[in-house]
Amino acid sequence: MSMMTGKQYRESLRRLKPEIYYMGEKIASLVDHPAFVPHVNAAALTYEMALAPEFEELVTATSHLTGEKINRFTHVHHNHDDLVKKVKMLRAIGQQTGSCFQRCVGHDGLNAVYSVTYDIDQKMGTDYHKRLVDLLKKVQSRDLMISGAMTDPKGDRRLSPSQQKDPDLYVHVVEKRKDGIVVSGAKAHITGAVNSHGHLVMPTAAMKKEDADYAVCFYVPIDSPGVVHIFGRQTNDTRKCDCSLDQGNVEYGIVGGEALIIFDKAFVPWEHVFMCGEYEFAYDLVERFATAHRQNYGGCKTGLADALIGASYTLAQVQGTDRASHIRDKLVEMVHLTETLYCCSIACSCQGFALPAGSYMADPLLANVTKLNVTRHIYEIARLAQDIAGGILATSPAEMDWKDARVGKYVDKYMKGVADLPAETRIRLIRLIEAMTCGTALVESMHGAGSPQAQRIMIERRANLERKKRLAEKLAKIGEQPLFVT
Amino acid sequence: MSQDERKIKVALKYCGSCNPYVDSGRIARHLAKVVEARGDAELVSLSEDGIGVVVILCGCPRACGNKPEVRDRAERSLVVAGESLGGKAVQEVSIPAAVEQELIRILDS
Numbered sequence: 001m002s003m004m005t006g007k008q009y010r011e012s013l014r015r016l017k018p019e020i021y022y023m024g025e026k027i028a029s030l031v032d033h034p035a036f037v038p039h040v041n042a043a044a045l046t047y048e049m050a051l052a053p054e055f056e057e058l059v060t061a062t063s064h065l066t067g068e069k070i071n072r073f074t075h076v077h078h079n080h081d082d083l084v085k086k087v088k089m090l091r092a093i094g095q096q097t098g099s100c101f102q103r104c105v106g107h108d109g110l111n112a113v114y115s116v117t118y119d120i121d122q123k124m125g126t127d128y129h130k131r132l133v134d135l136l137k138k139v140q141s142r143d144l145m146i147s148g149a150m151t152d153p154k155g156d157r158r159l160s161p162s163q164q165k166d167p168d169l170y171v172h173v174v175e176k177r178k179d180g181i182v183v184s185g186a187k188a189h190i191t192g193a194v195n196s197h198g199h200l201v202m203p204t205a206a207m208k209k210e211d212a213d214y215a216v217c218f219y220v221p222i223d224s225p226g227v228v229h230i231f232g233r234q235t236n237d238t239r240k241c242d243c244s245l246d247q248g249n250v251e252y253g254i255v256g257g258e259a260l261i262i263f264d265k266a267f268v269p270w271e272h273v274f275m276c277g278e279y280e281f282a283y284d285l286v287e288r289f290a291t292a293h294r295q296n297y298g299g300c301k302t303g304l305a306d307a308l309i310g311a312s313y314t315l316a317q318v319q320g321t322d323r324a325s326h327i328r329d330k331l332v333e334m335v336h337l338t339e340t341l342y343c344c345s346i347a348c349s350c351q352g353f354a355l356p357a358g359s360y361m362a363d364p365l366l367a368n369v370t371k372l373n374v375t376r377h378i379y380e381i382a383r384l385a386q387d388i389a390g391g392i393l394a395t396s397p398a399e400m401d402w403k404d405a406r407v408g409k410y411v412d413k414y415m416k417g418v419a420d421l422p423a424e425t426r427i428r429l430i431r432l433i434e435a436m437t438c439g440t441a442l443v444e445s446m447h448g449a450g451s452p453q454a455q456r457i458m459i460e461r462r463a464n465l466e467r468k469k470r471l472a473e474k475l476a477k478i479g480e481q482p483l484f485v486t
Numbered sequence: 487m488s489q490d491e492r493k494i495k496v497a498l499k500y501c502g503s504c505n506p507y508v509d510s511g512r513i514a515r516h517l518a519k520v521v522e523a524r525g526d527a528e529l530v531s532l533s534e535d536g537i538g539v540v541v542i543l544c545g546c547p548r549a550c551g552n553k554p555e556v557r558d559r560a561e562r563s564l565v566v567a568g569e570s571l572g573g574k575a576v577q578e579v580s581i582p583a584a585v586e587q588e589l590i591r592i593l594d595s
Binding site: 055089306342 | 510
């Protein structure tokens with residue numbers, strides 16, 4: 001099988017029987033449930049765009065394993081061009097969805113595990129890398145969507161995994177059997193979890209010897225026994241069930257559709273285990289995954305920002321404010337912030353490097369700078385969008401009232417902006433800006449790919465303050481100094 | 487040999503469209519009409535053999551689609567790279583007509 005269409009992706013989900021709960025209900029078919037449809041649609045677009053001539057240059061790649069044309073979300077980067085194209089692909093898709101399309105997490109996970117399993121094998125004589133390559137071949141040939149599951153619930157943050165009162169607060173091995181391992185625990189905030197084909201589970205932090213049972217990395221199909229999903233709530237999520245226009249982004253929703261994945265004594269065959277006790281490699285895996293994922297945010301989020309800038313600009317036209325100098329200045333500022341983020345992602349990609357496995361990763365320092373900027377700039381872009389939109393963003397009448405026979409005429413009359421455009425145009429833009437800036441969507445920019453402090457920690461580790469100190473000492477003529485600081 | 491087999495094959499190659507300065511879809515739609523109206527040419531996939539002209543549509547001057555392996559697929563190539571055609575500046579509004587003119591010149595030559 002080659003690359004799937006969006007329709008084939010949806011059909012492939014129908015064939016699976018994952019255990020998913022939402023609002024107290026066990027979900028029989030997420031493909032047909034209004035709470036999940038936007039997220040399925042967004043992920044489906046990653047399939048559709050790979051087949052569209054306009055985007056195939058970015059959304060497809062050539063497999064280094066088979067030489068076949070594959071969806072880039074299943075590709076392992078092998079040069080700088082791959083790293084740059086990933087960022088460009090994410091921006092291009094984000095522009096079309098205006099929302100998270102989820103598939104990058106598993107992509108980054110596959111890349112991280114690909115290189116770390118190679119390193120583990122080199123040192124420990126294991127065969128994890130071959131297992132990962134076998135899985136990767138399946139992922140590529142079947143065009144699977146894999147979630148990347150890293151973040152554990154963590155319980156008491158002061159305590160390490162093995163010190164927690166409840167051992168399940170980090171995913172861990174509870175039994176090693178001849179044919180595989182049994183795992184318990186959970187992974188939180190997992191993007192695209194419910195509409196993926198399987199989960200790539202990775203440790204969440206550096207581990208010590210006493211945490212060896214928690215240094216575990218594996219793959220499970222989404223409908224494996226013992227794997228339970230609880231889908232998270234989102235701002236205004238009931239709008240997905242009782243209205244259309246008021247959703248703002250009807251087709252693709254507001255975020256990636258995150259879920260808590262529980263592993264209740266789930267069995268994983270050895271062929272899908274890629275780390276089991278090699279605690280000294282947990283940090284490398286976390287750093288490589290985090291770097292790859294933080295590299296993304298100046299791609300996907302700039303795509304979303306492009307759409308938000310467009311909505312703000314159009315709404316200003318509809319409201320007759322587009323020629324005001326302060327509005328134009330705010331739009332320029334939004335573009336400036338957006339392109340600054342893009343610069344960061346492109347830069348960390350261009351400064352990427354080869355790993356022993358032959359794959360490439362982005363520059364960790366610059367990737368963390370990228371994501372840390374996203375935690376600020378996207379909020380500022382959203383603030384400017386709200387500024388331009390006006391207070392109506394928070395007070396617009398409901399779609400039901402607009403459609404109501406008694407008061408709809410008033411909504412049409414008083415929601416109008418410039419005379420030659422209907423109120424509906426204005427309401428649609430207001431709802432889109434509301435969806436993109438008022439709630440869960442922004443939190444994704446703050447905590448997705450790790451919270452700001454996680455980026456600061458990695459930036460400090462890579463800061464090389466001692467060299468900067470020597471630069472200052474030389475200029476200040478403190479002590480004896482060489483001609484050049486190297 | 488049928489008439490279809492004698493038609494000059496014209497293929498389009500997009501850059502990937504991450505952050506285009508020009509609307510390559512508009513240019514493509516215009517070219518599709520031009521090719522269809524002529525009758526002696528046809529739009530085909532770049533993967534086909536025997537392509538006469540490849541029109542490389544790049545949204546910005548970075549021109550990601552303008553690669554040797556793309557140009558080598560056809561006897562002749564035309565490159566739009568942002569607001570330029572074949573390295574010469576062209577305003578966006580004029581690009582479809584400019585590409586049409588250049589394509590016709592090649593097809594008639």
